[in-house]
Amino acid sequence: MYGEWKRAVRVTLVAGLALLGGCTTYVQTQVAAFSDWSGSDATRTYAFARSAQQQNSIEQKTYEALAANELATHSFKQVPDASAHYRVELSYSIRGDMVTVRQPVYYDPWPMYGGWYGRPYGWGGYGPWGGWDMGPAGYVDQSYPIFVHSLQIRMTERDSGREVYKVSASNSGGESSLVRAMPYLIRSALADFPLDNGTVRTVKIPLDKNGGASNEAPVAVGTNGKATAPAPVPAPAPVPVQ
Incomplete structure (x- = not known):
């Protein structure tokens, strides 16, 4: 039962907390797109447009470099x-929240005997089939901080x-x-454009x-839960992070 619970919690965390503390092998991102695209390769010239707050932002320049590599x-x-056909605007945010996960508690009332004697009472007592019941002694709610990262990329015709x-x-x-x-946000947002x-x-x-984005192409998961096969997309240039 404990093993099954661990697997269930791991699946839940992988699906909902994709960047949580190294417990996953991929980052999962939700993407929504609205398109009236009819451009050709010949017209795919662009310049970044910035809000007043973004004009002199080093952070903005860093994200623009990532987006430029992907574009x-x-x-x-x-x-x-002046010669761009499109203007590209980036907006982004991060906000904190808390998630609570109910976890089972296991204890050994006879620790002096070690693991050889098992955990009779802490594991639920004597079971009906002649063995110790492997159920938890109780449950406790554990709260963890999570952070929601968001990005929007907007393209408009300059003229x-x-x-x-x-x-x-x-x-x-x-x-x-x-x-x-x-x-991860930029690669996910622009995968399979448009x-x-x-x-x-x-x-x-x-x-x-090493925990960074791999060179493998992003994989889009369809509504039936199966992966679709996108065209290969190189990873963006790494950004040194202290």
């Missing part, structure tokens, strides 16, 4: 604003101001730094052995 894999070329593409990506977990989450209008899906990006 380049879809034939986008960054040019001066007309018409919105042609908007995609939002979000994931959550124990990672308290937005800069560490941003490569998505159909009204697309909602989950994208999984594997971690490499």
Whole structure:
């Protein structure tokens, strides 16, 4: 029962807390896209547009560099604003929250005998089939901090101001730094560009052995729970994080 509970909790945490403390092998991101895209490769020139608060932001420049690397894999070329066909706007946020998980409690009332005698009372007493019942002695609620990371990428035509593409990506977990989450958000948001209008899906990006984004392509999980096969997308340039 304890093993089954551990597996169930692990599945839950992998699905909902994708960046929690190294317990997963991938990052799972929720993506939603709205599209009126009709551009060709010849018109895929762009410049980043910034809000007043973003004008002199080093953080903004860092995220723009990540986005530029990913956009380049879809034939986008960054040019001066005056000659750009599109403007690309980035908006992002991070917020903290708490999650509570109910965990079983196991104790040994006879610790002086060690593991050889088992855990008779702490494990629920003598069972009906001639062995000790392996149930927990009780349950306790444990609370953990989680952080929700969000990104929106908006594309408009520079001349007309018409919105042609908007995609939002979000994931959550124990990672308290937005800069560490941003490569996964950007890769997930722009994977398989352009998505159909009204697309909602989950994208999984594997971690490499050092905990960073691997070179494997993002995998989109369909509504039937099965993975779809996207075109290979190179990983963005790594961002040094202290």
